[in-house]
Amino acid sequence: MSKILEALKTRRSYYGISNESTISDDQIVEIVQEAVKYTPSSFNSQTARAVVLLGENHNKLWDITKEELRKISKSEEAFVSTSEKMASFNNGYGTVLFFEDEQVIKGLQEQFAAYADNFPVWANQANGMLQLVVWTSLEEAGLGASLQHYNPLIDSEVQSTWGIPSSWKLIAQMPFGKPAMQPGEKQFQPVEERVKVFK
Secondary structure: OOOHHHHHHHEEEEOOEEOOOOOOHHHHHHHHHHHHOOOHHHOOOOOOOEEEEHHHHHHHHHHHEEEEEEEEHOOOOHHHHHHHHHHHHOOOOEEEEEEEEEEHHHHHHHHHHOOOOOHHHHEEEEEEEHHHHHHHHHHHOEEEEEEOOOOOOOHHHHHHHHHOOEEEEEEEEEEEEEOOOOOOOOOOOHHHHHHOOOO
């Protein structure tokens, strides 16, 4: 079996992560940079963008998310579990933010009008591939991660806090760190019901 498939088999959602890393900050950045560079995209459009938050910047993101969620919580009692979840992400070592540059997408829509409706869809597909490449690469490096979606709730604060271009649309957040606990056993639907083969 290929190394890629072996890595995919071990990739899981880790919610119990610590503020330690198994690799250097430079290696984390390199993983994200290489993934952004080499993950395919339609028309080689390269619309995906990423931001790596480490240290206090990582903590700030989850503090922002917590406060934005508090604003829409029905009560303090209802907010307890949300607060605990935010604390689990805050306990991590860093976060990767995934974006799409809508300005590039708009340019492609104007240049190739016949495919205009497809470009946002294709961009999301490419971003999903990028997320998986980063996630699997972090897993291979001994780091646990999960994929979160607190956008558009946090978009405005993220943009203003880190000076993110207005054309960058936030797609997902990936907190990561050294695993502090193992995830539960994953259940699978029968693959024979999900893949059809015709010879």
